Amino acid sequence: MTDDAYLVLLPGVATALGVPPAAVGDLACMDTPAVQQWLRAQGVTVASPALRLVPPEETAAIPEDAERLPVPLGDEELSRLRQRTAPPEQARLEEELLAYRSCTDGRDALLARALAAGVPAHRIAELTGEDLATVKALTR
Structure with missing residues (x-):
């Protein structure tokens, strides 16, 4: 397992792997020259349905032949990504835990x-x- 999330291009693959980057909200890494150049080199935009953002713990499931780019995410961004990739019941409980944390802070x-x-x-x-x-x- 790696500590980085990955942008992955999965053309023509029907998969539940990761989420579209837009589903996570604003990500600082999306405006970096490295990501912008990688997207241009792949001939896709951020809105491409084939573009997915995969959390570190799911990177082993990325197909070997898939184009990928490691992207460092901040703690808040990674938390949002994990919440979006979690099953709905788990995501609801994670929301409650975050609310609890903010109340007890x-x-x-x-x-x-x-x-x-x-x-x-x-x-x-x-x-x-x-x-x-x-x-x-x-x-x-």
Whole structure:
């Protein structure tokens, strides 16, 4: 397995491999000279139905004779790619996990601010659903 995603040209192949790049949204790599030259050399555009973006964990499934180009993706881009290639139920759960992460981001800082403002630990635990011991541990 490689750490790079791949742009792959799969002409005439009916496959569920990867997704069209546009399905992932804006990708920084698509504007690079290397990708632009590769697309021109293949005689395709970003909108070509034969062009697919394949996440690193699926690269072993790329046919040997397929034209391919490794493309580095940022963490956010790779997360979006993986979500788009996941089965629908898994993709929905991944959305929930991302929402959970964004809700809990900065949790300790928020709890500490509440304590510093004088909100009693038991009230913070009651409002947040956090364990009282967890809240009290932030005062140490």
